[in-house]
Every structure is written in structure tokens, then in C-alpha cells.
Amino acid sequence: MRIKTFEIRVDPAFREHDERTVNEFLSAVRVPRLHCRCLRSRSAWMLLVIFNEETADEPAMRAALAGRHLPAGAELTPGECERFEALRVWRDRRAAEMGCKPFVIASNRDLLNVARSGAASPADLLSIAGFGSRRAERYGEEIAAVLGSVAEADFD
Template identity: 25%
Template sequence: MKVQVFRIRISDEFQASDEAVVNDFLSRYDILNMNSELIQGEINYWSVFINYQEKTKQVNSNKLNINSEEELSDEEKIIYNKLKEWRYEKSKELNQPPYIIFHNIHLMSIAKFKPYNLQDLEQINGLGESKIRRFGAEIIEVLENA
């Protein structure tokens, strides 16, 4: 098991690029455990501690996946943005960074495939039982109102 620590600065200038670095890391490794803490001081930032290992050989999966916003239609981009708004509000409510709740790739996949129920969410690559149980009903509600 290996560890990595990231800082995500909470400022318009740095937050997007810091999140992109973390998202890239998360896509390249199997994440075993992740913790975060908001550090407030002269510069406010999220400290993210990740236990990880090299990716195991991936079995060909039948789960749905999308890798780029470019794969979304205009309608799907609207849904994607509504999902990002929901995630941002949820992150504030739970006092966690947005990527802990869902990665952008997950939200893009949800916007693309528009699941109708919790069972449909299980078909999205990267959405496990825990995330679906915790957030699935809210995701379906966002989709119904989009």
C-alpha cells in the first residue's frame, strides 16, 4: 500500500487545477482509502490523504463509462451541469470536497446514460453500492427535474 497527500487550494485561481491533478491521480490508481480535512489559515485548502495501489488488470466490463465532456450532447451537458451544482451543494452540506462525493467522470456518465432508478445506476462504471445507497435517490431526483 502506498500513500499520497494532496493540497487543494480554495481559491478561484488554483482550485480547478488542483482538483484536476487529484482527479488524474484517482483515475490512474486503485484507491484503497481516502480522507480529507479542511485546513484554514493564511491559505485555506483541503488536505487529501490517499492510500492507493497500482491498478489491477481490469477485466472487460459491461458497465457504462464516458471519459470526456466532448462525448456529451448539448442536452447532456445541461444535465451534467445540474449534477455538478447538486454535488457542490452536497459537498458544502457534508463539508467535503466535491470529488469525494462523485468524480466528474461519474457525473458525465450519469448525464449521458440517464438512469431511471437505483438499479440503472449500478450500470455506471465506478458507482459502487455505497455511493448508490448514499446518494442514488438524490441523483435520480436531479435527473427527473433536469
């Protein structure tokens, strides 16, 4: 994680430029947290961005997923991307612990279906394509915990 600060001046002559600078930066990174403070003495807002740099393969991964796994014209929301990424990290770590390939636990398509479903419990997984009773029983609690941690992070 890294930190970057921005000053957004209230004066309309500068504000548009400052906002454009911030927006360009935000479009290039993954931001788990933002903090802001009014700087009355300087007539500005201070923005503290805690971010992760987007790796070179992340845009390609999102584009590939959208092209192969989603209906034409559909896009992932930021929340769906975040849930998918959290599930993918969990699956990859779990596979490494088990000494197997990640797809044995769940394919990317299965994880995408879970990320898009809004499942909140192991029982909810049974209604998702790719999750039968065995997979839901084996991994359901862990998946629900991963989705719960993403939901909690959204409220921080």
C-alpha cells in the same frame, strides 16, 4: 436570469438577417425557456428568450470534459451538458453541506458517466462505472431526483 426580445420579420428581405441575429445570440447563452407569438399586425414573430449568460469558464469546462472524459470524436449533446451541469451543481452543494470536497461524493468523470447514461433510478446507477452499491445507496435517490427535474424542465 435575464430576458431579451427579438422580432423576426416575415418579409424574406429581412427574415434571414433577423434569424441570423437570433441564432448568434442563442449560441452565446444558455436558454431554459423560449416563448413566441405571431404579431399579425406587424407581419412578424416576437420571440421572448429567457436566458442565463454563459460564464467565461463554461466553454473551457465543456472543452476540458470532452477532451479528458469522452472517446475521441465524441461530443456532449445539449441534454447531456444540461444533466451534467445539474449533477455538478447538486454535488457541489451536497459536498458543502457535508463539509467535504466534491470529488468525495463523485468525480466529474462519474457525473459525466451518469449524464450520458440516461439513468432514471438508483438501481440504474449500479451499471455505471464509478457507482457501486454503497454510492448508489447513499446518493441514488438524490441523483434520480436531479435527473428527473432536468427531464421535467425539458418538457416545460
